[in-house]
Amino acid sequence: MTTALPVPDPAALSDAQQRGAECVWCAKPLTNITAHDLGARPLPEFGPTVRWYPRCCPTCRKDRA
Numbered sequence: 001m002t003t004a005l006p007v008p009d010p011a012a013l014s015d016a017q018q019r020g021a022e023c024v025w026c027a028k029p030l031t032n033i034t035a036h037d038l039g040a041r042p043l044p045e046f047g048p049t050v051r052w053y054p055r056c057c058p059t060c061r062k063d064r065a
């Protein structure tokens with residue numbers, strides 16, 4: 001089991017970052033090849049079962065791993 005990296009508050013992120021289209025930390029556009037999936041995170045403001053799927057670029061992943 002891996003430890004989930006802490007991610008920014010989704011309320012402070014752009015729509016593209018919330019969708020996983022851009023890195024959650026540096027807002028760099030992501031492709032399915034370069035994106036690192038950070039795993040589903042709860043989004044309690046939108047309901048008890050709502051999740052969002054943050055993704056990041058390889059650079060940020062390396063810096064935070």
Ligand SMILES: [Zn+2]
Pocket residue numbers: 023024025026027028056057058059060061
């Ligand atoms: Zn990044």
